[in-house]
Each structure stands twice: as structure tokens, then as C-alpha cells.
Amino acid sequence: MTGPQWLTIYIASTALCAILAVVWAVPRVALWPSLCLIVAVFVAERYASLLREQVMASLTNVVLLVAILLGGPELAVVGALGSVPAFFVRRHGPRKARNALFNTSQFVISAAAAGATYDASGALLGGAFPDGRTLLAVALAAVVYSLTNYSLVAGVVALATSDAFSDTFRSVGPALALQIPYVGIAVLTVVVVERASWWGLLLMAVPVLIARHGLLAFQELDQAYERLVRSFVTAIEIKDHYTRGHSERVSELSVLVAEELGVGYEERRITKYAALLHDVGKIGVPLCIINKPGPLDDAEFARMQEHPTIGVDILHDIDFLEPELDIVRYHHERIDGGGYPHGVDGQDLSRLVRIVTAVDAFDAMTSTRSYRRALGIDEAIAELERCSGTQFAPEVVAALCRTVRRVGWQPTDEFVSGELLGGGAIPDAPREEVRRSRGVRTPGTGADAGGGVVDTAPVDGAVARRRNGRSAAQAGHRRSPEQRR
Amino acid sequence: MRGLAPxxxxxIVLLVAGLLGTLWWLLSVEDVLALRLRLVxxxxxxxxxxxxxxxxxxxxxxxxxPTSLAVIGAAVLLGASPWVVTAIAATAYVLACLIGGEQLxxxxxxxRAVGAWALSGAAAVGAALGPMTFSGGVDVGAPAALHLGAAVAVGVGVLVGLPAAESLSRSDAGVRFLWRRVREEIHRNRLVAASVAxxxxxxxxxxxxxGAWTLPTMLLPLAAARAGLDRLGQGQRAYDQTIRAMSRLPEQLGSVPAGHGVRVAQLARAVAMELGLDAATVAHTVRAAHLHELGRIKLEREVPAPRQDLAVAGGEVLREVGDLDEVAAIVEAQAQVNELPxxxxxxxxxxxxxxxxxxxxAPTSDAPGQRDEVILRLLRGIGDIExxxxxxxxxxxxxERQLA
Structure with missing residues (x-):
């Protein structure tokens, strides 16, 4: 049997269980409480907010816990049906009927399991609401609820994609920790509803709505922030035609590689911005050096090497970038300590620095410069692998290769216009010149890490050689736009 | 006069708060706000x-x-006397500083002490004026209860009274634009204050x-609000700090002295406040001051640029951001600074x-003659005496006297 067939069977059996639970519950509940609960679940699902990519924050499980406490499992099972209409009006996420069916079914089954747990543990432990023993029973019910919920969803994800069940289930730990506040809020709601009045819920709603407002406003702000940083980067790159778009590509690919290596969301977010800004210090390098058509002399190369430090000077007082400012500071350092400008060795380079360093070099190789066409993906990866362990961190190179293959990353070779080329053709990477030009320093971007040490470290291999080759190519072919005019 | 007013x-703030607290005894609300708290x-x-x-x-x-005000407010509503809540508020602050190793x-x-003292006085006023205690009519267990009048009074105190007192006692600019400053402070605090109340x-x-489970559960919704608002505040700070960082871009090109953007922004903020502009305009002015030389990154480097070109180029860069149109307008307006209304x-x-x-x-005050010269030239050049x-x-x- 094939994957899709298993998926259909899985969803059908989940739905069957859910229908049995609903058939059992419907005769046991009163009309008005059920309708209230259905509306409450609908509202909770409708206003679920995207906490961040693919993580929805919703109060549905709080509503279902309250239903269990107020009216037993049967009320919760019926209330879970409120997620059906919510699914069709929600702005985020897919809308297929099959998804609605599965989603509602898993809510119903989770509610039934949690309700049964609460009843059983309540009978076992005794106690009267709201003492410690009933609170324990509520906590147990919440844990069972989210375990059931997560296993069912992880199952469907594992069947629908090729991911292993355990991979999908991995995120259940943090989600269980989130149950603690949910239990508290559920208990609070029950106390207010049972012992005071419905209007008391308004007091609870105020902070919760403000929290939602804050998170939504933050998401908008984060997008505005991204536009801000991108505009500045674009404005800086405007002078250097050959690296246009470089920072954005490095940022995008670095985040993907970080994801591949299991870096957390918050660190990925900082990496996105730090990688966008990694070359911002180039603004302090005179344009005549950046665009110089040929090898740099010692003084010019020294100026070029200052750009990470200048970048740090510019960005140093942005508080939230501060933990990852090393990405800007060290993005031309090498694992073996032969990089610039500080020459620190591998143990001082954090995982994120290693990622951006490797991606920076990779993008420099796979984008077209005026003096050669972009290298193919396979060629660039081969070069990275040859320098793995000396210039780049092996685990990062491996993750980069996997990522590039997975997303089908393409070399960038379309942006250099005919006008810029002055009618000339871009030559392919000139292998012969590569060999002849060892030890010459270049003003390149990206992979020019450790250009100054190539002479003394011939083992450094192809990237350094290729880079120097590029400078030879520059000497022969590269014309700055100013000269052409 | 300017030194005395603050x-x-x-x-005045201290006096009003002190009197408010004593109302707790004068109105004899002990039986309405009966103390329902034991020592533990x-x-x-x-x-x-x-x-x-x-x-x-x-x-x-x-x-x-501070979000500790939520705990203080609950204690006030549960009938704790001004002395008790004042002691709790001040001690909590001191303990928190000691634990965190921060400067007191x-x-x-x-x-903290005056705020708690005044808040219990406000609750007493509300209890004396407001409707009777609400109590849930239930058959089982203890009913939930709340004095509505006192609750409303505490809400008003947290939302309006305390921010107003804070902004009045913080004012070092004297009595000018007092009403606007108080209003802006209340507005700035409103979401936090609403959650706390x-x-x-x-x-x-x-x-x-x-009972004892109250505190850990009641603070959970507030913790959620804190998570949301704190994140928003962090994002807004990152935005402003990034703009300040970008003020250093033209300085790296060589023709602008280091720190010029940041210094101009500090001066511009002070001038805008001095002129009594509203908070949003002050913010736009400060951003524009940070970025007023930004056009240089678009023009040919290492060439002196006339202000008109700079203004237009800077505006172009900022328009691309999409969210900074007001700031872009200010930067562009530098080109025709005399003509605009x-x-x-x-x-x-x-x-x-x-x-x-x-x-x-005239970056320093070492040469007063230079400074006077710049001031006189500005009077002629931009023609806005204010x-x-x-x-x-x-x-x-x-x-000021000389100019007058």
C-alpha cells in the first residue's frame, strides 16, 4: 500500500473514533451549555494567532479544560465541534475539508481522553475543587490532552510527509511546558464562572487580549524592521554592482542552514538580520578599492580587511543584535585561525558565525562576477568540502550541502546586465589563470577569507586558489563601470 | 523660576498622595474593605x-x-491598610534590587511607597462612594467577592492617577506643556496599566x-500580557537603535565627522521638546535627524554634495523602506527649508x-563667539526665530536673554 492510502486510512479511523465519541456524548449534554461551548471553541480557534511561523497560539485547550471541569467529558466532546466552522473562516493555513475533518476529530478525541483522565484521577485522588488534589487532576488531564493531540498530529504529518514520527514529535516538550499556564488559566476561569459571574471573565480577557495585541503588533513591526534593514543594505550595495543581492542571499541561505542544524527560532531570527548586515562595514572602504580592477597592494588590502571591524562599529549599540555581533566581526575568520582581521581560531567561532562564513563563501562562488560566470552548485560544494576543517567547519559544510540540495538552490548569474558588461561576454572560470596567480590578493567579497595567508598555507586548497584566480581574471577582464564610461 | 517649578x-504630588492615603481612616471603610488577609x-x-x-x-x-502593582492593587482591594501595602510595595522593591544585585x-x-499609599486611599474613596460588594450567589463553597466601587477606583488610579503623578514628579522642564506630557504618559502606559488593573x-x-492559589494563577494572564508587550517594546527599540546605527553610514564615507548624526539627533530631540511638539512628531524629527545625511550613501563618494542633492537622495533611500514616509518627507524638506509652512x-x-x-x-561651547556666529547665520538662513x-x-x- 502507498503513503497516501495509509494517510486516508489513518484519517478515516481517527474520524470514526471521533464520531463514536460524539454519538456517545450528544444525548448526555444540555442544549445551551453545549452551544456556549461550541461558540467559545469557535472564537478561540478563529482568533488563534500565529505566534511565529507554523506555531499557532490558541486558547482552545483552555476552553476544553474548562468544559471538562464544568460539565464533564461529554460537554468537552460536543464543544470541540466548534472548530469545524472556525476552520473555514481562518485566515492562516490550508482550508481543505479533509484537514477540517481531521482537525476536529483530533480535538474531539483529545477532549474525550483528557475528560476521562480527569474523571478517573478525580475519583482516585478525591478532594473538592479547588484544592491541591483536584488541581493535580486538572494538570494530568491537560498533559493527556496535549500528548493525545500531539501524537495524532505527528502521525498525520509523518504520513503526509516523509519525516519520521519522532522528528515531528520532538517539539512536544516545550508544548507540555506551556500546559502549566493553561492549567492555571483554566482553573481561574472555572472559579470565576462558578463562584462569581460571567462578567468576571472580562477581567481575565483584558490581559489576554493585550498579549495578543502585543504579539500581532510585534509581527507587523518585525516585517517593518526587515524592510528597514533590507533597504539600507540595498542602498549600500548600490555602488558595488557585482555584489548586489549578495547579503540577502547569504541571509536567506544562512537561516535555512541554521534550521538544518537545529538552531532555535530566536537565534535564527537574529542570524537573519546579522547576515543581512554582515558586509555593512564595506561602506567605510573607499570605492576605488572595492571596485579596483586588479590585485590590491598591501595598504589597500589592509583597508579591505577593516570592513568587519567597521561593521561592528556601526552596529555595536543595537541591543538585540549584540549576542550575534560576532557574525559581523568574525565572518572572515577561519577554523584554523588563519582568517582576518583578528586571526582567532575555531573555538572562538560560534556555530552561527561558522554558518554565515561558509554561506558567504558559497554565495560568492555561485554568483556571477564580471570576470567569470557563477560556478555550478556541485563545483562550489566540492570546493567547500576541500576546505572543510581548515577554513570552514565540517558540520556546517555538510549541513550546507544538504540544504542546498534539498531546496534546489540555484547559482545567481542573471543580474549582470549587458550594459554593465559593455558588450563583452563573461568568461567561464579560468582554471589556468587560477594556477598561475597564487598568492595575489584580491578585493573580492565573500570567499576572500584569509587571502593574506595563502602564501604560507598552500594546503588551503581550492577556494583560496580559485579566489586568487579570480583576481588574475580581474586583472585581465574586469573593468569597473566608471572606467568604461 | 525654572529651577523651582519641578x-x-x-x-504637590506628595501632598495629594499623602492626603489621599489618610482618607482610608477618615472615611472609616474598615468594615466595607474588611481585611481578608492573614499574616501568611x-x-x-x-x-x-x-x-x-x-x-x-x-x-x-x-x-x-513595574508589574508588581497588580499584586499591590489586589492587596488593596482585599482590605489591607495603607501602612501594610506601603510596607509591602517598598520592601518588595528593595528585596528585588538586593536579589538582582542592582543599585537601589x-x-x-x-x-513605590507613595503609589501604594495613594492607591489604598483611592480604594477607600471608591468604597465610600461606590455600590456594595458583589458576591457570587453559589450553593457550594465560598463565593467570589469584590467591592465594585473600590475596584473601579483602583482601576482609575492605576490607569490615570499613577502615570500622571509619575510624569509630574519626573518633569525637569518645569510647568511648560504639562498637560500634554501627562496625557502622553497616560497614553504610553495604557496597555500595561489596563493589564495590571x-x-x-x-x-x-x-x-x-x-486562597493561597490566588497569586500563582491570577498572575498568569498578566504574564502573557508581559510576554506580548515586552516583545513589542524590544522590537520598537531595535527599530530605533537600527536607525541610530544607520546614522553612522554617511560618517564612514569620510566627509561627515564621527558621531554627527547622534549628536544632531540629541539636539533635535531637545529642541522639538522645547517647542512642545507632540510625541509622534518628536519621534519623526529624531529619526530624520539621525538620517539627515543618509543621501551621501547614494551620491558619488568623497565629493562634497550640496544640501539639495543630499536631501533628495536621502528621501529616495527612505521612501524605499515603505514605513518611513514622514521621516523621508522631513529629510527631503531640508532642500527647501525656508519655504515650507x-x-x-x-x-x-x-x-x-x-x-x-x-x-x-560650533560643536563645543569652548568658542562662544563661533556659536553666536552660527546662531546669527541661522536666523538669517532659516528664518524661523522660534x-x-x-x-x-x-x-x-x-x-536666551541676549536674543531677547
């Missing part, structure tokens, strides 16, 4: 207040608003039922140009 204001409860409230002192909400301007600020100790009411409501981008642009000229040609006078007052309070 102290006068602080004195009070200790728990102290612990909770200390914990919340460590978890303030940071606003966009970096100021931390006497002003803040006093602020609702939490205080909720805690008082459920305490008869939940006061409303819109004209006034902010004149502020930015004046501050830029001053920082470029802006130039405000700038002169800020760089040299004595210069």
Missing part, C-alpha cells in the same frame, strides 16, 4: 510582589514599568475561593537643519 510639582497571606503577597518587581514590562523608550534608587523606593481586580475576586515637514526640517549647522560649525531661540536656549541657557 520641586513645587513634586511637593501578606507574606505571600510580599513574595509575589518581589517576583513581579523582577519582571517589569519594558516600553519602546526602554523604561521599565531612593526616588523609586519613595515612588484587571489583574488586581481578578486577584481580589477569586481570593476568597482560591510650519505644519507638516517644515518645522521638523528647520529643526534638523539648525541642529546640523550648529554641530557642524527654532533658533529654542536651540540657543538649549545649548546655552544664558543666551
Amino acid at each position: 520641586w513645587l510639582l513634586r511637593g 497571606d501578606l507574606l505571600l503577597f510580599l513574595v509575589a510582589a518581589t517576583v513581579m518587581e523582577r519582571l517589569p514590562i519594558r516600553l519602546a523608550d526602554g523604561r521599565a514599568v 534608587t531612593p526616588r523609586l523606593v519613595l515612588g 484587571a489583574t488586581a481586580g481578578l486577584g481580589a475576586l477569586v481570593h476568597p475561593v482560591l 510650519r505644519d507638516g515637514a517644515g518645522l521638523p526640517a528647520r529643526i534638523v537643519v539648525a541642529c546640523c549647522e550648529l554641530d557642524s560649525f 527654532v533658533v531661540a529654542a536651540l540657543a536656549r538649549i545649548v546655552d541657557p544664558a543666551a
